[in-house]
Amino acid sequence: MKAVVIREFGPPEVMQYETVPDPQPRHGEIRINVHAATVNRVLDVAVRRGEQAQRGVELPLIPGVDCAGIIDAIGPGVTKWKIGDRVCAAGRMALDPCNEDGSGATGRAGMMGIKRPGGFAEKVCVPACSAFALPGTLGFHEAAVVMRHCPTAWNLLVNIAGLKAGEWVLIMGASGNLGSVGIQIAKHVIGAKVIATAGSRERADAGLALGADHAVDYSTQDLCAEVMRLTGGKGVDVLYDNIANPKVLPQAFHALGENGRLVTAGAHGGPNVTIDFFHLYDKKITIRGMPGSRDEDRPKCFAAAGEGKIKVRIAHVLPLSRAVDAHRMMESDPGMGKIVLDPTLG
Numbered sequence: 154m155k156a157v158v159i160r161e162f163g164p165p166e167v168m169q170y171e172t173v174p175d176p177q178p179r180h181g182e183i184r185i186n187v188h189a190a191t192v193n194r195v196l197d198v199a200v201r202r203g204e205q206a207q208r209g210v211e212l213p214l215i216p217g218v219d220c221a222g223i224i225d226a227i228g229p230g231v232t233k234w235k236i237g238d239r240v241c242a243a244g245r246m247a248l249d250p251c252n253e254d255g256s257g258a259t260g261r262a263g264m265m266g267i268k269r270p271g272g273f274a275e276k277v278c279v280p281a282c283s284a285f286a287l288p289g290t291l292g293f294h295e296a297a298v299v300m301r302h303c304p305t306a307w308n309l310l311v312n313i314a315g316l317k318a319g320e321w322v323l324i325m326g327a328s329g330n331l332g333s334v335g336i337q338i339a340k341h342v343i344g345a346k347v348i349a350t351a352g353s354r355e356r357a358d359a360g361l362a363l364g365a366d367h368a369v370d371y372s373t374q375d376l377c378a379e380v381m382r383l384t385g386g387k388g389v390d391v392l393y394d395n396i397a398n399p400k401v402l403p404q405a406f407h408a409l410g411e412n413g414r415l416v417t418a419g420a421h422g423g424p425n426v427t428i429d430f431f432h433l434y435d436k437k438i439t440i441r442g443m444p445g446s447r448d449e450d451r452p453k454c455f456a457a458a459g460e461g462k463i464k465v466r467i468a469h470v471l472p473l474s475r476a477v478d479a480h481r482m483m484e485s486d487p488g489m490g491k492i493v494l495d496p497t498l499g
Contacts, residue, residue, distance in 0.1 A: 154176075178278045181228060189221045190221075191301050197217065273473060295467070313416050325350055327349035341462040387411075470494075
């Protein structure tokens with residue numbers, strides 16, 4: 154099969170598109186014929202540059218921390234799936250063979266595309282318990298993006314922040330991947346009142362197209378003052394941020410009202426940000442960092458996407474052979490919509 158292989162850290166050119174042996178599913182595993190894998194700013198691009206040593210990246214490596222496709226082989230002990238099933242897989246999973254329900258694992262685990270072969274290949278094997286069925290209404294390209302970002306956003310807004318219908322939420326990075334998904338979950342799934350913000354008028358207004366009630370361009374507007382005006386001086390109940398912009402986040406923090414909650418799963422614009430501790434304790438604000446997601450939320454995300462409540466932003470779909478180009482594009486414009494690699498394209 155064809156796959157992208159990294160043998161050393163460095164610029165995009167260290168990725169080699171080459172022929173490698175087809176993987177064979179072990180006990181409790183399935184093999185997916187990959188139709189889509191997304192390119193991620195941190196988990197793919199920064200990993201390739203050698204900037205994620207804390208993750209224990211093991212070279213040589215086939216990157217790609219998610220994939221969507223069709224099962225084309227089944228390992229011993231697997232009965233829950235059959236050849237031809239449409240599935241998606243991503244994230245942390247067992248490194249050694251285990252039973253199809255996840256039992257019997259040695260305890261060693263890690264992310265696909267970082268500690269075990271990933272989705273930048275024509276085929277990839279994953280534990281049967283790490284795969285999720287796709288609704289027939291959702292295409293592979295969209296499914297891979299949903300799998301990557303929607304469960305994280307869902308976890309932050311629904312489980313961690315506890316955002317309720319009618320509450321105010323300020324979504325930072327409105328045109329980014331987590332921001333755009335967060336807007337839609339907050340508005341179309343939860344029923345909250347949404348303020349989208351970004352560093353340009355165009356990117357802020359992209360939030361309106363996704364369902365936000367208001368959009369603020371913090372490059373020309375006073376973010377805190379505008380939020381307080383929109384909320385009648387109350388402030389927002391939830392601040393959703395995955396950027397940690399040291400110039401902007403302090404303003405957004407002041408826009409949190411009584412018993413406000415700040416949630417985040419990222420800090421690529423920081424990580425160090427100054428906050429007003431008087432505002433923190435005076436308003437009884439809670440700050441929660443929570444990376445990752447919950448498996449039980451993934452089917453809910455797929456269902457919401459299949460019903461059209463969540464629409465992902467895909468900027469480009471490229472053949473797997475153009476992985477180097479995809480990384481260059483991501484580095485030149487990290488704010489663009491998702492780039493998807495499709496090994497089935499010529």
